[in-house]
Amino acid sequence: MADPNVVLSNPAQAGATREQELIARVQRGENELFYELVRPYERRVYAAALAILRNESDAEDTAQEAILKALANIRQFRAEARFSTWLIQITVNEALMRRRRERKGMVEGIDDRRDDEEEYTPRDFADWREIPSEALERKEVRQKLAQALATLDRKYREVFVLRDMEQLNIQETADALGISVASVKTRLLRARLMLRDLLAGGWEQGWFSRLPFEKGTKPWST
């Protein structure tokens, strides 16, 4: 009997091969293929810029500039790196530069520069009520999650977005933000625990109950 894993791995393998082929062709000057190459990542590029800039218009400008910069520097891309990671790192760099320009002269808050020395203690210990992925089909659920993320301090939000949404690894996240691996780990822990508390606390206080669901039902199972 055929190994089902072989069948399942083929699309991903085919995608990776196609990506390598596209990179090689764009590096040889076929710029018209570049959009096909970046299209799978355009959402992630935008999200990375938005996490840093928190303004949709600036995030779009920056995301597009970053993609143009990636095209201009495509010959410097080396196959040992993941293309998506390289693209996100360019974007983060562009977004940080833009933020620095816009905040020139402003003194950065002390909280932005150092990690909290106090450990974060979870606040909610009630049984966790699983929110399944299917719930994300509902715009209201996505909005609630986005609102929770937006309440985090910048330093926690950036690390969380790069690691957990953009799928950079810890070292890549540290490199992209110019902070230490230890800081990434500290901030990531805090971000994850805070989000858990925000969602659990919200649930207990009924953040889903404000949504148009029948009382007593799980919103994601409707």
Added chain:
Amino acid sequence: MVNVSCEQVWREISNYLEGDVDAALRAAMDEHFRACKKCASVLQGTRNVIQLYSDERMIDVPAGFGRRLERRLAQIARGSGWSTWSAWLVPVAALVLIAGGVRVANSVAVPHPLLSEHAQPGRDIPPGMLVVVSAGAKDFHVLGCPFIHNKDKERTLTAKEAIDQGYVPCVRCMRKYLQTADSGTISLESEGDAYADADEPSGKR
């Protein structure tokens, strides 16, 4: 078996989910989660949070984002297509012109007046080449040129757009595209070479 407290578990829970704890600590934490409902809830919730936010559906992009990006990239691609053809067209055209005895004083059309009256317009610059201009400056540069003034206000555009807006080539990083009075040669070197030149110390020239 090593025992761990709830506080230790909370401190390490993110590393645990990353697979970044040693085997002894992992075993101790697994044991703790079996016995402690509070920490099991923290683990379950944290794992759920990561799973939800890592979903592509969590990223909303503004309407038309992809279309605007595609259009911008298509403009650049059209420009670079000219650049590929130019490798053949320019020498052929030059031969035809020489054979016919026709002299063209200045074949580069400059729709806007040059921003600098001392500047040279440049020759055979690939129109799709990405260049950088900055506010208050009159010249355009290859990306990464160390002679860009006012880097805080720089923006990227194609060489054609820069020329149309009256910018002139940087005399350092774009020098291969500048026609000198005595040489009159046409350079067809690549953008990459231009970039490499920009890194040379100016004293070498």
